[in-house]
Amino acid sequence: MSGGVGSTEPxxxxxTGFAGAGAGRRAVEMRNQLVGxxxxxxxxxxxxxxxFLWDLAFMVWTIANTLTIVFIARAANLSxxxxxxxxxxxxxxxxxWAFLGIIFExxxxxxxxxxxxxxxxxxxxxxxxxxxxxxxxxxxxxxxxLIRATILFFAVAAFIGLHAPRANYGAALAxxxxxxxxxxxxxxxxxxxxxxxxxxxxxxxxxxQGLMLVVSGVYYPVSVMPEWMQWIAKISPATYAIxxxxxxxxxxxxxxxxxxxxxxIIAVLATPVGLAVFRRGERYAKKHGKLKRSG
Amino acid sequence: xxxxxxxxxxxxxxxxxxxxxxxxxxxxxxxxxRDRKAGRFARKRPWPALDDVTFxxxxxxxxxxxxxxxxxxxxxxxxxxxxxxxxxxxARIFGHDAFRxxxxxxRLVNRVxxxxxxxxxxxxxxxxxxxxxxYGMTPxxxxxAIPEILAKVGFPPDRRGESMENLSRGMQQKVALARAxxxxxxxxxxxxxxxxxxxxxxxxxxxxxxxxxxxxxxxILLCTHDMTEAETLADRIGILDRGRLLFxxxxxxxxxxxxxxxxxxxxxxxxxREFENEGQDEDDEYREVFA
Numbered sequence: 068m069s070g071g072v073g074s075t076e077p078x079x080x081x082x083t084g085f086a087g088a089g090a091g092r093r094a095v096e097m098r099n100q101l102v103g104x105x106x107x108x109x110x111x112x113x114x115x116x117x118x119f120l121w122d123l124a125f126m127v128w129t130i131a132n133t134l135t136i137v138f139i140a141r142a143a144n145l146s147x148x149x150x151x152x153x154x155x156x157x158x159x160x161x162x163x164w165a166f167l168g169i170i171f172e173x174x175x176x177x178x179x180x181x182x183x184x185x186x187x188x189x190x191x192x193x194x195x196x197x198x199x200x201x202x203x204x205x206x207x208x209x210x211x212x213l214i215r216a217t218i219l220f221f222a223v224a225a226f227i228g229l230h231a232p233r234a235n236y237g238a239a240l241a242x243x244x245x246x247x248x249x250x251x252x253x254x255x256x257x258x259x260x261x262x263x264x265x266x267x268x269x270x271x272x273x274x275x276q277g278l279m280l281v282v283s284g285v286y287y288p289v290s291v292m293p294e295w296m297q298w299i300a301k302i303s304p305a306t307y308a309i310x311x312x313x314x315x316x317x318x319x320x321x322x323x324x325x326x327x328x329x330x331x332i333i334a335v336l337a338t339p340v341g342l343a344v345f346r347r348g349e350r351y352a353k354k355h356g357k358l359k360r361s362g
Numbered sequence: 363x364x365x366x367x368x369x370x371x372x373x374x375x376x377x378x379x380x381x382x383x384x385x386x387x388x389x390x391x392x393x394x395x396r397d398r399k400a401g402r403f404a405r406k407r408p409w410p411a412l413d414d415v416t417f418x419x420x421x422x423x424x425x426x427x428x429x430x431x432x433x434x435x436x437x438x439x440x441x442x443x444x445x446x447x448x449x450x451x452x453a454r455i456f457g458h459d460a461f462r463x464x465x466x467x468x469r470l471v472n473r474v475x476x477x478x479x480x481x482x483x484x485x486x487x488x489x490x491x492x493x494x495x496x497y498g499m500t501p502x503x504x505x506x507a508i509p510e511i512l513a514k515v516g517f518p519p520d521r522r523g524e525s526m527e528n529l530s531r532g533m534q535q536k537v538a539l540a541r542a543x544x545x546x547x548x549x550x551x552x553x554x555x556x557x558x559x560x561x562x563x564x565x566x567x568x569x570x571x572x573x574x575x576x577x578x579x580x581x582i583l584l585c586t587h588d589m590t591e592a593e594t595l596a597d598r599i600g601i602l603d604r605g606r607l608l609f610x611x612x613x614x615x616x617x618x619x620x621x622x623x624x625x626x627x628x629x630x631x632x633x634x635r636e637f638e639n640e641g642q643d644e645d646d647e648y649r650e651v652f653a
Contacts, residue, residue, distance in 0.1 A: 098498065106494075106495020109495065110492045113481075184479065184482065186481060188445050189473075189493065191444075191445060192444055192472075193496035194465055194498075353445060356437075356446060358445055
């Protein structure tokens with residue numbers, strides 16, 4: 068078994084060797100990090116396949132839950148056209164809630180799952196940067212969340228008989244994808260909670276998700292909230308995602324710059340802040356021996 | 363094994379052969395924990411898990427650290443594998459600071475712990491591919507490397523696709539060894555790798571450790587409470603007692619030093635306590651939680 072433990076043989080596939088130094092070594096390192104990031108995605112694919120029936124049951128629950136919200140439009144005694152508009156607006160809010168729920172679940176539980184399985188120490192002692200680790204989890208969450216959100220939207224729309232003839236689905240999906248970058252950043256911040264409190268950290272992540280949606284006008288316009296809540300809404304990425312997606316689905320609007328630029332700014336800020344918060348939490352856990360403790 | 367992890371072997375080949383594999387000087391780690399008997403609102407008390415531990419391991423050497431549960435063995439392994447931050451002293455691995463050059467250390471070190479921790483619903487192959495990706499191994503590389511390494515540890519080929527939860531403890535521990543070796547570490551940290559295994563699996567794992575030593579340029583730190591295992595596998599043996607390293611010498615030197623015939627007797631001579639009687643006082647009970 069040449070090249071196994073403690074091998075001093077030169078790498079067969081690195082390409083750059085160690086004489087190249089500098090840029091070559093950085094390129095190899097970047098390649099390794101990308102492979103590691105895809106490894107996280109690959110692991111989640113394996114797990115999703117294993118838990119497919121559970122996921123299906125959870126999907127049924129999400130559809131049922133969304134129907135309880137969308138049926139409110141039927142009870143409002145509106146004209147058919149207005150009822151259809153209100154139901155569509157509610158459905159967009161519920162779909163984004165479900166999408167955000169998946170991202171927060173995957174991000175918040177990144178530590179909790181690995182603690183439960185006992186693999187957390189192996190992941191944290193591997194030469195994988197925290198960015199690749201967390202972003203890999205976020206990337207899978209976005210892909211999985213988008214698939215679920217699409218199924219949810221069309222399943223409920225079909226069930227309740229919604230019509231969205233002017234819908235611009237491309238713009239809605241693009242805005243959601245853009246908002247996902249911010250959601251991942253915020254999710255990284257909440258994923259630190261189980262590191263600090265193995266017992267209650269994960270639940271606090273869901274509190275953060277709920278607070279974000281309350282101020283973002285999930286089932287109502289932001290304008291109906293008290294002024295101080297409207298100010299908080301301005302820094303929530305969900306505000307722009309919900310507003311833009313409603314406009315795209317109901318009115319057929321394209322990508323509006325007024326929604327795009329705040330999402331870009333929040334994404335640029337949220338990811339580094341999230342990583343900094345996570346690193347601080349990781350340091351705390353390593354200092355106090357909380358990495359391995361099971362909750 | 364025909365597939366390599368580029369950056370690990372790259373680092374390994376650049377390591378100075380004269381530099382010790384591990385240099386630990388005055389290493390300290392203290393956890394804080396509330397004294398149960400003092401009540402819910404009592405102040406947390408410091409519980410030293412490692413207390414000024416100093417030793418050196420030469421490249422290619424196999425060193426065993428013996429100690430009871432809660433003696434600080436796992437804390438030492440976690441400190442050397444970047445999973446804990448020290449409270450004092452220093453640790454260098456092949457000349458690299460274990461607490462400041464974490465990313466370099468992580469490419470040099472891998473570990474097998476007492477619990478063979480895996481995603482239980484995933485198969486052995488899936489768990490190994492997942493772990494290998496973190497070290498830059500692509501699907502093309504693992505496609506050949508995983509069957510090879512599993513064959514090497516004596517894992518039956520027809521069970522590669524089976525969920526980990528269906529495998530015995532011994533089988534799981536073989537996969538844990540394969541996971542550690544797949545990433546080509548130059549320092550292998552074995553934290554009670556045979557604890558809880560049936561006698562046959564225990565012998566198989568021990569044989570494999572011998573094989574790794576015989577065939578490769580690996581340095582091994584073996585933490586165990588099995589004295590026979592330590593005696594048969596290691597070049598030098600140390601005893602860690604309540605966070606203090608009492609000595610680290612070849613087994614014959616230990617016996618000579620205390621004028622005894624067995625390591626159990628040496629432990630008694632050094633500490634005044636029987637090796638088997640662990641967790642007798644409150645301090646031991648608290649130490650076990652973390653150490």
